[in-house]
Amino acid sequence: MSATMPHSPRYAAPELSDRVLRLRGALVREYIEHGEPVSSQWLAGHAGCAVSSATVRSVLARLSDRGYDKQPHTSAGRVPTDRGYRSYVDSIVGVRRTGRLAAEVEARLRQGGSMPEVLAHASHELARQTQHVGFAWAPAAERLLQRIEFVPLDGNRVLVVVVATNGEVAHKVVPFECPATREQLIEAANYLTAEYGALPLTEIRERLIADMRAERALYDALFAKALALAEETLGSMPDQSHVFVAGAPTLADLGLSPDALPTLRALLAMLEEKDRLARLLTAYLEDPGLIVVIGTEHLSPDFQSLSLVLTTCTDDARIGVVGILGPTRMRYSRAIAAVDSVSHAMSRVFAS
Helix, strand or coil, X not given: CCCCCCCCCCCCCCCCCHHHHHHHHHHHHHHHHHCCCECXXXXXXXXXXXXXHHHHXXXXXXXXXXXXXXXXXXXXXXXXXXXXXXXXXXXXXXXXCCHHHHHHHHHHHCCXXXXXXXXXXXXXXXXXXXXXXXXXXXXXXXXXXXXXXXXXXXXXXXXXXXXXXXXXXXXXEEECCCCCCHHHHHHHHHHHHHHHCCCEHHHHHHHHHHHHHHCHHHCCHHHHHHHHHHHXXXXXXXXXXXXXXXXXXXXXXXXXXXXXXXXHHHHHHHHHCHHHHHHHXXXXXXXXXXXXXXXXXXXXXXXXXXXXXXXXXXXXXXXXXXXXXXXXCCCHHHHHHHHHHHHHHHHHHHHC
């Protein structure tokens, strides 16, 4: 999946009457709760519309024609489709509540000291509240080069120091067989700083590799070696992206049908290689705020048995992403409330 791909398509829902909305909401909630097709007789007695079973059947037939529900077989009740879930979710996102819950979550998140610890607590909190897979992710901040230094050591070695504008410092001792004075090393470092300064470190490394391949003959031996020293040191800098996942054992209890086993395998593989999860999340983060991706709305066909609820949290200096993965038959109200509470709590922890 590419992070440049657009958002999943959203269903264009026509206006529904209040009675139809009540019936649709009752159908979705009952199916989510029990996982069994919902009968028109049950809806007539529990949807709060004071209508007969015949009227309910007529309404459900119209909803089915519009793609909001379906019958597993002729004599069965109705189950919501992904379009039905979407219509239901769109109707509840405006009545979210965080309040006291977010304050309680914040207290638990503050038990972590460092950024990774806070993210780990957040993922566990989401898994605990929803019984689904919870995740918390802090994308790598863009690190810009401030300067490069070469410090000669004994034994034909050089200490390479890379300083980023955010104060991060990386250093590495590298063998250096090319004869050079201290002044020549300073000159080489100053050249690299002037050439690549204020560029993102990831971009610098790519440019260094390209320069080494395409233009190495243009440099004398010292500058060719200087390029290699800088590239090797940048390559050893750790990735600052943190992805934490909790609740993965619950995947076996997702209630997926046997034909959804490829989904389970793909999801387990993605959780094992967390950079793939980061790429999946990036694909949905074109806009801030709450995002719910349901079933067939997923960009990847591998995850069309699942729903994703996520949102961003930020203190203007740092950004985090929190959310859950679970079956399309999830308790969306609970999932949205959990994601909201954890994101609000993380924003306050970030800001303090």
